Structure formats: structure tokens, C-alpha cells
Amino acid sequence: MKKYILLFLFFIAQMALAQQDCVTAIPICSDAAITRTPNGWGNVHEGEVGCLTPSTGSTTQGESNSIWLTFTIETAGTLTFVVTPTGPNATGIDYDFALFGPNHNCSNLKADPLRCSYAGINSTIVNPTGLNMTSTDLSEGGGGDGFVKYIDVLPGQIYHLLLNNYSTQIAPFTLTFGGTAKLLTPFDHNSTHTYQPNPFIEPGPTQNGEIPVCGAIVNYDFATLSTQIINANPNFIVKYYASATDAVDDINPITAPTNINVANTYTYAISYVDPNSPTSFLNQCREYGQIKFLDKSFTLNPASLTSCSNNGSGTALYDLSTATVGALPVHVLQYYPSMYDLTHGTNEITNPYMYVSAEGSVFVKATNEFGCTATAEITLKFYPLVTATDASIRSCFIESNPSTALFNLGNASVTSPTATTTKRYFPSLTDAIDATNEILNFNAYIAPSGFVYVRVSDARGCYTIAKITLTVIAPVTSSVLKDKIICMEDTTTLDAGPGFKSYEWSTGATTQSISKVGVGTYWVKLKTGDCVATQKVTIYPSEQPVVNGIDVSNTTLTVNVIGGTPDYQYSMDKILWQNSNTFTNIARGTYTVYVKDAYDCDPIEVTVVVPNLVNLITPNGDGVNDVVDYSALAGKQNLVLSIFDRYGTKIHQGDKTNGYKWDGTIAGKKISTGTYWYSVSWNENNKKNTPFKFSGWIVVKNRE
Numbered sequence: 001m002k003k004y005i006l007l008f009l010f011f012i013a014q015m016a017l018a019q020q021d022c023v024t025a026i027p028i029c030s031d032a033a034i035t036r037t038p039n040g041w042g043n044v045h046e047g048e049v050g051c052l053t054p055s056t057g058s059t060t061q062g063e064s065n066s067i068w069l070t071f072t073i074e075t076a077g078t079l080t081f082v083v084t085p086t087g088p089n090a091t092g093i094d095y096d097f098a099l100f101g102p103n104h105n106c107s108n109l110k111a112d113p114l115r116c117s118y119a120g121i122n123s124t125i126v127n128p129t130g131l132n133m134t135s136t137d138l139s140e141g142g143g144g145d146g147f148v149k150y151i152d153v154l155p156g157q158i159y160h161l162l163l164n165n166y167s168t169q170i171a172p173f174t175l176t177f178g179g180t181a182k183l184l185t186p187f188d189h190n191s192t193h194t195y196q197p198n199p200f201i202e203p204g205p206t207q208n209g210e211i212p213v214c215g216a217i218v219n220y221d222f223a224t225l226s227t228q229i230i231n232a233n234p235n236f237i238v239k240y241y242a243s244a245t246d247a248v249d250d251i252n253p254i255t256a257p258t259n260i261n262v263a264n265t266y267t268y269a270i271s272y273v274d275p276n277s278p279t280s281f282l283n284q285c286r287e288y289g290q291i292k293f294l295d296k297s298f299t300l301n302p303a304s305l306t307s308c309s310n311n312g313s314g315t316a317l318y319d320l321s322t323a324t325v326g327a328l329p330v331h332v333l334q335y336y337p338s339m340y341d342l343t344h345g346t347n348e349i350t351n352p353y354m355y356v357s358a359e360g361s362v363f364v365k366a367t368n369e370f371g372c373t374a375t376a377e378i379t380l381k382f383y384p385l386v387t388a389t390d391a392s393i394r395s396c397f398i399e400s401n402p403s404t405a406l407f408n409l410g411n412a413s414v415t416s417p418t419a420t421t422t423k424r425y426f427p428s429l430t431d432a433i434d435a436t437n438e439i440l441n442f443n444a445y446i447a448p449s450g451f452v453y454v455r456v457s458d459a460r461g462c463y464t465i466a467k468i469t470l471t472v473i474a475p476v477t478s479s480v481l482k483d484k485i486i487c488m489e490d491t492t493t494l495d496a497g498p499g500f501k502s503y504e505w506s507t508g509a510t511t512q513s514i515s516k517v518g519v520g521t522y523w524v525k526l527k528t529g530d531c532v533a534t535q536k537v538t539i540y541p542s543e544q545p546v547v548n549g550i551d552v553s554n555t556t557l558t559v560n561v562i563g564g565t566p567d568y569q570y571s572m573d574k575i576l577w578q579n580s581n582t583f584t585n586i587a588r589g590t591y592t593v594y595v596k597d598a599y600d601c602d603p604i605e606v607t608v609v610v611p612n613l614v615n616l617i618t619p620n621g622d623g624v625n626d627v628v629d630y631s632a633l634a635g636k637q638n639l640v641l642s643i644f645d646r647y648g649t650k651i652h653q654g655d656k657t658n659g660y661k662w663d664g665t666i667a668g669k670k671i672s673t674g675t676y677w678y679s680v681s682w683n684e685n686n687k688k689n690t691p692f693k694f695s696g697w698i699v700v701k702n703r704e
Contacts, residue, residue, distance in 0.1 A: 022046055022106035025068035025160055026248075029185035029285035031176045041066050046109050046162070066164040069175070072281040073102075073153040077180030080150045082130040083119070083163060087172040092123035094166045095173060097130070102157035114159075115139065118166075119146040133179070153181045158281070186236075186272035186282045195282070198231045200270060202289060209289055212296040213262065214372035220293070221257040222268070229268065229289070235275055240291070241267045247288055266291040300325040300366055300376035308462030309359075309382040311433065316382055320352035320362060325376040331366040335378075339363050342375060386421065388414045388456040388466040396473050396531035398446065405472040409442040414454050414466040424455045425468075432465045448472055475533030476500075478526060487601035488541040491516045494524075496535070501527040542599040547606045550593070552694030557583040557591075557608060564597030571595075574603065586610055606690055609633075611680070616699045619664035628662045628678065628698060630654065636682035637689065643698075644677040651676075664700045673701050 020042025041064060073079070085093035098113035105111065117140035119127035129146035137148045153159075163173075177183060186195035202209045203225040213220065222240035230236050240254040241247040247267035260266065270287045274280035303323040307316035320335050327333055335349040336342035342363045349355055349362065360380055367373050391412040395405035409425050425439040426432040432453035439445055439452065449472045457463040480497040495513035496503055504525040505514050514522075519541045525532050545564030550557065559581045561568050569577040571594040583593075588610050596603035611633065617625045630641050634656070641654030643662055651671070654660045662678075664671055679695035 020066055020068065022068050022100075022104075022160055022162075025070035025106075027281065027284035027286070028069045028071040028161075028175070029183055029187060031174070040064075042068075044109070046106075064164060064166060066162055069161045069163070071159055071161070072184040073155055073157045073159075073181055074184040075180075075182045076154050077152070077182075078133065078150045079153045079181045080131040080133060080178040081161075082128050082132075082174075082176045082178070084128040084174045084176070085119075085126055085172070086174055089169045090126045090172075092125075092167070093119070093127060093169065093173075095119045095127070095129055096164045096166065098162045098164075099131075099151070099159060100162070101159035102153070104158070104160045106160070113139075113162075114151060115148045117146055117148045150179055155184075184281055185285050186274075187270075187285065187287055195272060196233050196236070198233050200233070200287070201228050201231045203229055203268075203291060209291055211291060211293050212370040212372075213260070213293050214295075214297045214370065216262050216295050216297075217259055218293075219257050220260045222254050222266075222291075225268070225291075229270065235273050237271050237273055239269050239271065241269070243267065244288075260293050262293045262295040264293075266293070296368060296370040297372045298328075298366075298368060298374050300327060300364065300374045302377045302379070304379040304381055306381040306383055308460060309385060310463050311465045312385065315356050315358050316380070318355045318357060318380055320349065320355050320364070320378060323364065323378045325364055325366070325378065327364075327366045328368070330369055334365045334367075336363050336365070339375075339377075383458075383460055383462050386456055386458050386462050386464040387419075388421075388454070388464050390414070390467045390469070392469040392471065394471045394473055397475050397533075399475075399534055402475055403448050403472065404446050405448075405470070407445045407447060407470055409439065409445050409452060409454070409468060412454065412466075412468045414468065415456055420459065422457045424457070426453050426455065429453050429465065429467075473529070473531050475531070475535075476526065476528040477533050477535040478524075481524070481535060481537050483538045483540060485540045485542050485599070486519065487599055488519055489602060491518045492539060493517070494522060494537055494539075496524050496526060501529070503527075542597070542601055544601065544604055545595050545597045546688055547593070547595060547604070547690050548688075549691045549693065550606070550608055552586070552608075552610055552692070554696055555584060555586050557586045557593075557610065559583075559593055559595065559606075561595055565599055567598055569596050569603075571603070574605075606686070606688075607684070609692070611694065614698060615696065616701070617664055618701045619670065620702070626663060628654070630660045630680055633680070633682060634660055635685070636692075637685060639682040640680070642679050642681075644679075646675065646677075648677075664702060670702045671700060673699075675699050 020040060021044050083095050083097060085095060096116070096118035098116040100111060100113050115131060115138060117129050119129035127146060131150045132147045133150050135147045135149050140146060140148055188195050201207050204210045205212065211225075226238045229238050239250070241252065242254060242264070244267045246252045247269050250269070268289050268291060270289070272282045272285060274282050301324070303325045305318050305320070305323050307318050309316045321333065335352045335355070337347055337349065341347040342365050355362070357380055359382055362378050362380065363375055364378055365373055365375050391414050393407050393409070393412050395407045398404050398406060410423075414423070415421055424435070425442040425445070426435075427437060427439060431437045432455045435455065445452070447470055450470050452468045452470060454466050454468060455463050456466060478496040478500075480495060484492055486492050493513055493515040494517060498512060503510055503512055506523045507514055507517070517539060519539050521536060521538045523534050523536045525534050543564050545561045545568055547559055548562045549560040551560070559570055561581065567579065568581070569579060570581050571577045572583060572591055574594050591608045591610065593606045593608050594603040595606070611630070614625075614628050617628055619626045628641065630639070633639050639655070639660060641660050641662065642650055643652035645651050651666050652662050654662050675697055677695065677697050679693060681691065681693040684690040684692055
């Protein structure tokens with residue numbers, strides 16, 4: 001895991017001030033990059049670097065600005081290393097080193113180094129130093145290339161490396177190991193060893209050490225990162241520190257949730273815990289990483305929405321998603337009717353695109369992809385209300401359908417003349433609200449009395465609804481002008497009565513009344529206000545009575561009358577009139593009967609024939625009174641001669657088949673002498689087909 005190694009070495013360089021003595025040597029488990037100049041010789045003046053005065057006890061060439069490193073061998077073989085100054089001031093830097101071991105005792109201040117050399121002070125080039133596979137020198141006394149012979153190492157050997165910078169400038173350097181041997185390290189994911197079977201993973205959602213948080217200073221639990229970092233590697237632990245200094249010195253670890261500041265960089269250290277040896281060198285190896293917190297918090301802007309409170313409802317329809325609160329497309333928005341609801345997650349507005357509300361506020365909560373939230377208030381307002389007032393229209397009835405009238409709805413004054421509005425008309429309140437079934441011909445709208453509704457809208461589309469009362473002005477007619485009945489030959493006067501603005505008769509007259517008008521139908525146009533009502537009036541002829549039958553019995557004549565208007569009067573000379581319909585002592589002959597009713601119009605007249613009555617026959621064949629014969633009336637309609645015995649049984653009928661005669665027999669057999677009854681009936685040949693009937697008795701004498 002190379003990136004961790006580099007970080008690790010970076011931290012060593014920064015914190016080397018605390019590692020300037022052998023007993024506090026920094027464990028090295030792999031290549032390293034040191035990024036600062038050692039400063040001072042620590043608490044104990046130990047080695048004599050430069051190989052000029054080894055084992056003499058002199059300190060004139062001893063450590064000045066030094067750093068101590070220690071490492072342990074895992075596999076046998078040859079070992080080399082190179083110390084290379086780096087950075088912008090790498091040229092001319094003079095690094096000396098002294099390698100002690102194996103198993104060097106730090107208390108032996110005069111121990112001879114196993115290898116030592118110095119880099120030189122050529123100010124124009126980078127001056128590396130170290131061990132290589134080609135040099136044969138064990139120490140460099142000056143004038144060489146800065147390299148000495150490699151060393152042969154065995155597993156478990158411990159070495160101490162003293163590096164001393166004689167330069168005054170900042171002198172970062174790298175320490176790179178070579179040869180066939182390997183250093184002891186638990187961080188061996190790519191080796192055959194099994195300390196670390198899996199790669200470590202940097203913390204953060206993108207595994208780059210960056211942790212998104214919601215705020216510049218937030219409380220954070222570093223322990224939540226450990227599982228990801230260790231990545232199931234056994235026997236490793238992670239510690240967290242507020243600074244790189246604390247991490248290298250392993251002081252002040254962060255062990256509980258704490259407030260972090262995104263302006264700071266935090267450090268974590270991965271350590272191995274040898275389950276078999278708490279003092280194992282493996283436990284001293286550490287890899288470091290940096291944690292940078294990124295403030296992903298954000299803010300929203302308060303916003304306002306203005307909508308139409310239509311028809312004075314006191315509410316309006318809002319699309320809350322259109323409020324410009326500054327939310328980004330990736331934000332998840334939730335809306336609540338109050339801040340209390342937002343805080344407690346209650347009563348969420350589930351359809352913010354069609355939210356109906358009075359004026360007031362709602363609250364929006366935005367959540368970004370990092371779980372950070374922000375809130376804002378959305379103020380809900382109404383546009384100025386559209387004003388309109390109810391109105392009424394009156395219109396004259398339509399003569400063909402008097403319950404309706406023709407209305408111009410545009411004349412209804414529901415708004416002021418200067419108002420800039422649009423009006424649409426509807427037959428019901430529901431239609432006006434839903435804008436359905438619009439009345440398109442509103443300037444010529446035919447309707448009965450009732451209501452229509454006008455939807456008054458402004459330029460924003462806000463609307464209110466006003467009611468228009470429609471009143472059909474009913475026709476006003478004369479209460480005195482009524483139909484009349486007169487005699488067909490008479491005339492009369494028609495009077496419409498007073499109180500009308502004008503009169504116009506079908507005769508062309510323009511007066512209140514017209515006179516000398518006979519039977520017929522008339523009309524008059526009566527004007528009241530602006531409305532004109534046409535009233536019809538009919539003069540009927542009186543119904544003439546009808547003679548529906550005349551009965552003659554011996555010398556009595558009875559006239560039967562229907563129709564007309566009782567009481568009737570009867571006359572046979574048109575001079576003398578009687579109330580009775582019976583005339584007596586009528587001789588045989590033809591008469592005219594006159595009848596008139598209560599209207600006293602010209603009488604009707606009926607011609608009456610009183611026939612010669614036969615009261616005795618002697619059917620003996622002598623040619624005298626042998627038969628009853630009414631063939632003289634054969635020209636009458638429906639002429640029938642009927643003979644009845646004393647019990648009322650009809651025994652003979654004289655009609656066209658027998659010449660309207662009877663010879664005193666029944667079926668050719670003479671009847672007994674006695675008295676019989678008879679009747680003769682017919683219909684007169686006039687327009688009314690007046691029925692006639694006369695009856696009487698007859699004596700039949702037969703010789704036995």
C-alpha cells in the first residue's frame with residue numbers, strides 16, 4: 001500500500017524532532033521519504049558521524065542535526081539502501097550516516113558503526129549516500145562517491161541508522177532499501193507473508209481519505225471508519241489523532257466522538273498487534289494516513305409563492321416545487337406545513353405540486369447526496385383578488401314561449417367599466433368553476449327566469465364568479481277582455497280595458513276598444529313598459545238548438561230539442577211562443593215547428609208531417625181497409641212500421657221488403673180479432689236528419 005508508506009514517511013520527517021536519540025529511534029518497516037531537516041542532537045550526544053574519528057571519543061565530528069531510525073530483518077540476504085536529498089534545495093545537501101548493528105546497544109555511545117559514509121558537499125548536484133552492491137569500502141573518509149559496501153543480514157537482526165545533516169537548509173530525503181533481504185513488516189499485502197491478507201482501504205465514500213460532513217465544526221465518531229480501513233485484516237488496530245505530531249508520538253489519541261474542524265487535517269495510524277508477543281518489533285511498525293473533512297453543508301434561501309385565491313375561496317393552489325429556495329437538482333426536497341412538523345417528520349405534504357392552502361407559510365427540507373440538510377421557509381401569498389358583484393337582467397318574454405326571454409348577458413354590470421378582465425358565462429356554478437359548458441352566444445341567450453354565472457378573470461388567470469339573476473318579464477294581458485258568444489247575425493264591442501301604454505288591434509284600430517265586430521277571432525297588442533303582449537279574443541256564435549226527435553201520438557205533437565242554451569221556446573207560427581215542447585189537437589197535415597234558445601237568436605225551423613192515422617182494418621179481401629199502408633212515406637229515411645200485440649211483443653215489421661204494409665197476418669196466418677199497437681218511425685230528409693215517430697192503436701177484425 002504505497003500511498004500509506006509515503007504518508008508515513010512524510011509524518012516521520014515532520015515529527016523527527018522528537019526522535020533524535022537512539023533509544024527513541026523511529027521504527028522503519030519499508031522505504032521512507034523524510035521531508036524535514038533533523039535539528040539538534042537530542043537529549044544524548046551519541047554517534048560520531050562522518051567516520052573521521054571513530055572510537056576515539058571525540059565529538060568534534062559527532063552528531064549535530066540528527067535523526068535515528070531502526071529496522072529488523074525478516075529474510076536473510078544482502079541489504080542496501082540509498083539516502084537521497086529531495087526537494088527544491090536538494091543540490092549541495094550533505095547527509096552523513098552511520099549504520100550500527102546487528103543488535104546494537106543504544107547505551108554504548110562509543111560503539112563503532114558497521115558502515116558509515118558521507119554524501120559530500122558538491123553544491124551543483126544532488127549528493128546521495130548509502131550502501132550499494134559495487135563498493136568495497138566499509139567507510140568513506142572523504143573524496144569518494146558517498147557509497148560503501150552492502151551488508152549481509154539474517155532474520156531477526158536489529159539495526160540502528162543514524163542520519164545527520166550538516167547543511168543548514170531544509171533537507172528532505174528518501175530512504176530506499178535494496179538487495180535480496182527484506183525488512184520485517186506486518187504491512188505485507190503483496191508478499192508471501194500472511195500478516196496482512198487484504199489491502200487497507202482509505203476512509204471515505206470514494207476511498208481517498210476525504211470524509212463529507214455537514215458543517216464546519218461537527219461532532220464525529222472516528223471509530224466508525226475503522227472497519228473500512230482495516231478491511232478484515234486480523235490483529236490490526238487504527239488510532240486517530242488531531243495532528244501528525246500526536247500520531248508519530250502516539251499521544252492524545254481520539255478515543256470518543258469529538259468535534260472536528262474541516263480546516264484541520266487529521267491523522268490515523270494503523271498498527272499491528274502481535275497476538276504472540278506484545279513486545280514484537282512488528283508492533284512498532286505503523287502506517288499513517290490523512291483524513292480531511294469536507295464541509296458539504298449548504299443553505300437554502302427563503303422564498304415566496306404567489307397564487308390565485310379564486311372565487312373568494314380563501315385558499316389557493318400552489319406548486320411548492322417552483323419556489324426558488326436555491327436547491328440543486330440532486331437535492332431531495334420534503335415539504336411540511338410547519339417547522340414543528342419538519343423537525344419531527346410529521347404531516348409531510350405528499351403532493352407538493354398541487355398544495356391547497358390559505359396565505360401563510362410552509363417549510364422545505366432539502367437533503368443532499370451526503371445526507372446534509374437545510375431548511376427554508378416558503379411564504380404563500382395571494383394575488384390581488386378579482387372583484388365582481390352579482391347583477392340582474394330583466395327581459396321581455398318571447399311570445400312563442402312566454403316562459404323564456406332573450407337576454408344579452410354582456411349587459412350585466414358585474415365589474416366596473418374600467419376593469420381589465422375577461423368574462424365567460426356558464427349555466428351553473430359548477431360549470432363556472434370547472435369552465436365547462438360555456439355559453440358562447442351570451443349576447444343572445446334564451447332562457448327562463450333563473451340564474452347564470454359569469455367567470456371574471458384577470459391577466460394572471462385568477463378569477464371570481466358572479467351570479468346574474470335572469471327575470472323574464474311575464475306578459476301583461478287584459479283581465480276584462482274575454483271571449484264572447486253572440487248570435488251569428490249580431491255584432492258586439494271588444495274592450496281591453498284601461499292601463500296599457502298602447503293598443504293595436506288586428507282590425508288596425510289603436511283604441512282601447514273596438515265595436516261592431518261580429519263572430520270571429522281577434523287579437524290586440526297591449527304594451528306595458530317596453531314589453532308587448534298579444535292577447536287573442538274570440539267571438540263565438542251561439543250554438544243553435546237541434547231538434548233531435550218529434551213524436552206524434554194521435555193529435556199530440558212533442559218536439560225533443562238538444563244543444564243551444566236552455567231555456568227553449570217553441571212556436572208553430574213564429575208569433576206565439578210557448579215554453580212547452582208539446583202541441584195538442586194537431587190535425588193531420590204538414591206543419592213548421594220553430595225553436596229558439598235563451599240567446600233569442602233567429603229560430604230554427606223543422607217541417608213536420610202528421611200522417612193519416614189508420615185505426616181499423618178488416619182484412620177480408622173486399623178492398624176496403626184490408627191493410628195498414630204507409631208506403632206513401634217511402635221517401636223518408638229509415639222508414640219502419642212496427643206492430644205489437646197487447647203484451648208488447650212485436651209481431652210484424654213493415655219496411656221496404658213488404659212495401660211498408662200489414663195485412664193483419666203473421667207469416668200468412670190471420671191473427672185474432674182484437675186491438676193492437678203500432679208505431680211508425682223515420683228520419684226527416686233535412687240536414688239534421690230529424691227523427692220522427694208517431695204511434696197509436698189499431699183494431700183488426702177478422703171473420704172467422
